[in-house]
Amino acid sequence: MSIDKKTLKHISKLARISLDEKKIASLSKDLSSIVKFIEKLNKLNTDQTKPLTSIINASLKSRNDEVKDGKIRDQILKNSPEKNEEFFVVPKVIE
């Protein structure tokens, strides 16, 4: 299957990446060739195969439910492009 412009516009919206028309044309070509490449897998019958869910044959460790950190608001906000006292600031979302 090829990725046409309509599909590309849809997935770029899902991925929250804006694309101009010129970019759409070149990306549509690139992505179509990648999709053609990965469709090689269709040649393989996997009806009897279970999908892999973990590559390590070990169960994940559980830990006690206790607070070990916290009070690091300043650190968390430190790299924010725009902040106001204790909050991240984003463009207005409610009119």
Next chain:
Amino acid sequence: MSNISEFTLCKIVSGIKKKDFTSEEVTESFIKNSKKSKKLNVYITNCFDEAISSAKKFDKRGDFKGLLSGVPIAVKDLFCTKNVKTTAGSKILHNFIPTYESTVTNNLWSHGAFLLGKLNCDEFAMGSSNETSFFGNVINPYGEKLVPGGSSGGSASALAADLTPATIGTDTGGSIRQPASFTGTVGLKPTYGRCSRWGIVAFASSLDQAGPMTKNVQDCALLLEAISGYDPKDSTSIDTKVENYSSQLTEKVKGLKIGIPKEYRVDNMPNEIDNLWRKGIDYLKDAGAIIKNISLPHTMYALATYYIVAPAEASSNLARYDGVKYGHRAKGNNLTEMYENTRSEGFGDEVKRRILIGTYVLSSGYYDAYYLKAQKVRQLIKSDFNKAFNDVDAILTPSTPTSAFKIGDKKDDPISMYLNDIFTVPANLSGLPAISVPAGYDKNNLPLGLQLIGKAFDEQTILNLSLAIEKRANFKKNFKAWWS
């Protein structure tokens, strides 16, 4: 003492301990080289002043308990370093200063090392040539028009050019082993779960592993020992004993069974690669190993599987870059527009391609056909290895299908770039340890590496076999520092 920078890591560690030279002398020697290395473009951030002051402090204190006491080390700019800018080679993180330290780099510092600088890499570790970095191409010391491989290209070039005594990279589909092969250095991707992923900028979480890049196998064993271990902060790291890889290292590999997978003899593979592979077989035979032909029948599907799984995980991991919490932020009239513009401006072309492919294969209506299908094939690839390891102790293959290529050669054709990882990707998909060891030169005098893939958590065996190859191949670097 001007030649300290040419010493191996082990020689530097023991020299500092025996007081043949001071940590400050060592550090100055690497800084001197690094300052003359602008043409190679390996550093994104240097910490030379801080390194000198750490070295001075070390020399005063003289604490030799750690495996890396008094050693300056530059690392790939994918490891978060507290109060030191960490960019992942991306515009979107160009101003990010972590307030915490990755576990793997923290392990280095706990062993007495200190930071020399942050090394260039492909953007978010997505690339095989270091051409996708926002901070520009890295140059291979083997030639000013050559790529160093990727994504740990800055690490590989810095190491080969004597700008750091050793380094660490990350490997999602070959990003340690391929650049190691292209620069005549040793690079090891540990078993998935051997090293903590905490604090490493995430690309594809089920594939990513940090690992050592060094001048020889002995150094590799030492550095692996220093960085490995369970970490409660990474739930996929495994709580199993870390071996004393360096003290157990031996070239006695007599009786070990080595598998040669016929599927790795790919179409159009240059004769030189085939010859190198045969030489590797002869080296191991000479060392007393037993060679067995094996089959890994699903090898031909590995790359396609990888280019579904890795972008899918990347699209999810990179959703965090939204211009709100950290990094670059673009203007927008509303929240969605701000997100879309930030990500459009902040990510480079290859990263966009992978996010979009990942989004596509996970999107409604396509999930089963692509992502689920790939996870099934991944299971088949993994069981190929499980079966093979019933009969053999390790698997020998070439590291890469070619030697280092020219800058720009593959940049406009994603598929031909992806084919570079054809021999390295299966170990990531299966979570297995794998190492690239330099074993010879091609007709243009460019280095070529051999890869050994081991059983899960059996890094020792592939290190031992690499040592046996290293002793016989007698690889020596053959370039002068033309850039300084």
